[in-house]
Amino acid sequence: MTTEAPIASPDALHWELGGTSRIPFAVYTDQQRHQRELERFFYKGHWCYVGLEAEIPNAGDFKRSVVGERSVIMTRAADGAIHVVENVCAHRGMRFCRKRHGNQTEFVCPYHQWSYAPNGDLQGVPFRRGVRQDGKVNGGMPADFNPKDHALTKLKVAVRGGVVFASFDHEVESLEDYLGPTILQYFDRLFNGRKLTILGYNRQRIPGNWKLMQENIKDPYHPGLLHTWFVTFGLWRADNKSELRMDAHHRHAAMVSTRGSMGQASGQAAQVTQVSSFKAAMELEDKRFLDIVPEPWWQLGEQMPTAVMTTLFPSVIFQQQVNSVSTRHIQPDGHGAFDFVWTHFGFEDDTAEMTERRLRQANLFGPAGFVSADDGEVIEFSQQAFESKPQHRTLAELGGREVGETDHMVTETLIRGMYEYWRKVMEAPEPSVAKEVSP
């Protein structure tokens, strides 16, 4: 008779050394854990990015978006108010809205033509009072059927600086408390009240776990090493003046850096990064990709950061890389893939030249960007390795094993901080059934 080893609970993750400097591959590979992440991060207690106000400027405008893996619609009602409603018909549950964006005064599910107002209220139900035939009325909904009880699921909405966030959790803290004072100042620096203009979108499917995208933008170690374009053309140096900042929970972060010289690339970059692929002889055929013009809004206190990459956990990244500004929306699809949607924007007071400049610099980003194409690939190849040996772990020990803000880039502290928060939320006991909010 043999004694079988107890089957490890799917919750049991082994964190080597007890902290978060060694991250189990299994945090990226398990579907059950992924479901828990959706419930605990995307659907409860957190704000998720859904879009920009400038995408729906007029009454009746709408944009289909995503919170976690749930399809939602961001709408502007006749009174100008912004609503976010779930794209699930109250009748038979169909995901009724197929258009990415448009303008209409109501939403009608094609299945049985239930009709909803832009704020999600149910307006009409075909044959609610039955159908007349030979002097009598057949069928219809029960007499106590009240359309007020059958609206679309309405999300809580917060708008700040033209950015729209939503939450299925109506008890969620305020957006400002959620961001915290440190991150809020970087948010307000970028979204400082000027009206935004939409310049365009990139969309890509990355076959890797969604957290890897957050980690990529919390990792200042890789840009000067992976992104040879950055190095070769002088946009990134590991000795740039820089800061890594976090909120009190360590879930959000800002990577702030200021280039030593505002001018064109210099060949000295290689001396700092030691990148073997650095090619001093290489020159840009079209130098306008790096036609950088400092803007007054970059100023923050005494500083004039040239790049601020802000990660808001779990759903979005706000990018300022010199004159290129964008939002990057993380839309998970199972544990092993996510859609990554980039919205490139500008400001209403931009000159035509500045708009051109932002668009040209946007060529560095997106799925085929001179820089960002690299990130999609390393995430894909990391996921492949994780799936092949989930009992193993990654190493994030650059700069030590602790978590804290720094005034340099030679550290993986932001990744360790994110997992500190991740563990706090994911390892908490299941909330009691009575407390469970079912949106």
Added chain:
Amino acid sequence: MSNWTDVAAEADLFEGAGIPVAPGGRDIALFAVDGEVFATDNLCTHGHARLCDGFVEGHEIECPHHQGRFDLRTGDATLAPCTEPIKIWPVKVEGGRVFLDLG
């Protein structure tokens, strides 16, 4: 110029809902409210539904499809999701027959 056309017998009308008539191939609904007769285009201006199958509430017709409403006296849309007015037709009743002025 008037073009009064005999479309139905008054006795065919009943309170609470409408009846469809089709003079010259048009689709028109007749409604009786407290002994008075009203005529509107039958096809709702919102969804693809016939108002004659709807429900009369006071002087309003409620579309069977989405419960939007029109005022039978003016054709005005009075309840969402209906927003576009419905065309109304002049009516007279003579000798037990209902006439519409089709213009």
